[in-house]
Amino acid sequence: MTAYVADVAALAHKDLKVELRTRDTLPAMLLFVVATLVVFHFALPADAGDDAAYGLLWIAIVFTALVGLARAWVPEHEHGVLEGLVLAPCDRSAIWLGKTIAALAFLAAAQVVALPAFALFFAPLDAPALLGVVLADLGICAVGSLLAAMAAATRSREVLLPLLLLPLAMPLVVGGVGSAIAPEPGRYLLFLALYDAVFAVLSWASFEYVVTE
């Protein structure tokens, strides 16, 4: 058990370390999300309510996550890192978990900037909304890591990952927006937790099959 945890920690640590040194993913995500928010301001008509703004926030989050996930996986494939990891004597699902944690860290870091920016530009974010963001982040990173691994091995990987992720992200958007605007956010938060539980387990269990030959 502890060996597994150690593997996961090592993998996540590696990704974060690499990012600290090369700094090519996080700044891109930060810039992307803030620029998107600004564009959204112009996309919204003047009298649109706060509710519409929350919807746009979630679109921004999903697409920022896509950027982060793609950047996390493409170099792995191009430099054969993934093959190397698969050959290593660790449980394959540890790769998934490590990657998910790293992706989560990136997304959270981007959101540390994005959420205050959103609150500044558009509408305030209360506790249920933030909790919704956290829960949905988990879901996006869990499913996204698996799908990104799938897509990384294909020819059309840049296009494929959004295609694969968006239908699966739809429930997350519902949950996230709901927890922001509904008078009783409890149901939506519970739903997000359900999604996370189900899909995290599914992704964890099936990652092995996606990566091995």
Add this chain to the structure above:
Amino acid sequence: MGLAVVLALLVVPEDADQGVSQRIFYIHVPIALTAYFCFGLGAWKALRLLWTREEHFDLESYVAVHQGTIFGALTLLTGSIWAKASWNVWWTWSSRQLVLFLVLFLFYCAYFMLRYSIEEGARRARSSAVYALFGVVLIPISFLAIRLAQDFVHPVVFNISGPQMSASMFATFCVSWAAVTLLAYVLYRVELLGKRVDADLRELRETLERPRPSVPRLDEQMPTGVGS
């Protein structure tokens, strides 16, 4: 197969008149149910593939998903026509079933994109299988999500009501459902057969086109006096 289609059509005159457009129910709902079933079958075959690693499950899973997608598209089409007939709009976000099928349709279209992007082989089979499993899990979760979304996206004004069916209507529905299921099954077998034959023929062609290893023919070893 022809019988199945004829059966499905004959069902219509039998039905009791509850507003003519309600008759679409008899073909729309069985098609939707069959689509769900096909996706479920695809996921089951996918699971078997991952369990046993036997290749043939990949093709079976693929054909099932293919069928499901076609029936899903048909569900969207018939549902849209029904919406136009009942409420005079070609599309409405209020109909949970329609929205669910839209999401599923997009999901499974991406399935084909995934398959086209990977080279043939174990990798493709396994990725497709995992994706098909995700799809089946997505069905109830999406349904829940759509239900939750309706609370703030749209007031639930319209509803494709499951009618309180009289006995004759129920019987009609069952006949129609059986007919559509039979149709789907027959199409599934035919398509699967076609794909298998295709694969076998390709393999046969490769074997035949390979230059034969030189084996001395028997009659060359015979004394030259014969037949020269």
Add this chain to the structure above:
Amino acid sequence: MSQGDYVAAAYAVVLVVVLAYVAIIAAKLTRLQRQVSDLVELARRRR
């Protein structure tokens, strides 16, 4: 369009799609048949 027309349209759509599907399969079978005869020819030449 009256409601009855829509019913007809719905069933017609289903019929058309199914027929198109059958036609595609028929075309594929024809192609396979041609391949089979090609291969028979190939096999004969090799004998």
